[in-house]
Structures are given as C-alpha cells and as structure tokens.
Amino acid sequence: MKSLDLNTEFPRSPREVLAGYVIAARALDKCRAVVAGTQGEYHFSCPLDNIFFDFTGISSDEFKELVASGADDEAVAKWIVENSKVKEQREVIRWNNDLRDKRISEMPIELQEFLETYIPQFIPADKMVYRWFDVYDIEEGRI
Numbered sequence: 001m002k003s004l005d006l007n008t009e010f011p012r013s014p015r016e017v018l019a020g021y022v023i024a025a026r027a028l029d030k031c032r033a034v035v036a037g038t039q040g041e042y043h044f045s046c047p048l049d050n051i052f053f054d055f056t057g058i059s060s061d062e063f064k065e066l067v068a069s070g071a072d073d074e075a076v077a078k079w080i081v082e083n084s085k086v087k088e089q090r091e092v093i094r095w096n097n098d099l100r101d102k103r104i105s106e107m108p109i110e111l112q113e114f115l116e117t118y119i120p121q122f123i124p125a126d127k128m129v130y131r132w133f134d135v136y137d138i139e140e141g142r143i
Helices: 024-036 047-056 060-068 073-083 089-100 109-122 132-139
Strands: none
Touching: 024 047, 024 060, 024 073, 047 060, 060 073, 089 132, 109 132
C-alpha cells in the first residue's frame, strides 16, 4: 500500500472512520508514513492514536507489524474488527460520538494546558475551535 508523504500531505481527519472507529484511519495513515520514513513531523502511537488503541485493546506494535506487511485499508479494517476487544456496536457508537463531540473543557487538564498555547500558535485567529477534532481539521485545512 502506498503511504502518504506527511511532509507534503495530511493524514485523514480523526473524524474519518475505519472499521467503524474514529481516529483509526488517521492512525493508519501515520503508521504507513512511519514505515515508509515519510512521517515528517507526525508521530504514530501518539496520545491521540493511543486513545484508539486503549479503547480497542489493540497493540500499536501489532498494528504496525500488520501495516508493514502492506495491508490495504480493507485488510486493516478487517483485522481491527477481528482483534478489537470491543464487540458491541453500541459501545463503538457511543465512543465515536463522545470523541466527535469532545470539548476542550472536557479534556484532561494536561491536554487543556497544552492546547491553551497550541491553539493560538497554530490555529488562525479567525477560526473557532468548538470541538477537540476541530484543532486537527482547521490546522490541516479541512474546515
């Protein structure tokens, strides 16, 4: 599978789903770039990715091993479904919607503290951050 060059391209939005999970497609894009050596300033198995890995019980190392085999999106999605400890669709829906709707004030204080300086530094003053995922989508030009 061809990876993105994250020096010149952006990974998918954390809102985009893979195997039914938000964050997963973005984690996959970053993992492929790490395997290819084209990750730029992006990090795989970062705190955002680990929210997905922690929820599903999937190891980032095992995920990376699968990705390094050249698995396409469909194969990765199938593997996620087979290996996730979460089997109830309602749990996934609730988790996805919680993250899609997560306000910065609902984040752990350490992340709020980080975003307090990050947002003014990297988000244009005319853009409003209403939800946590907005930070990624504004910075990467999707909204």
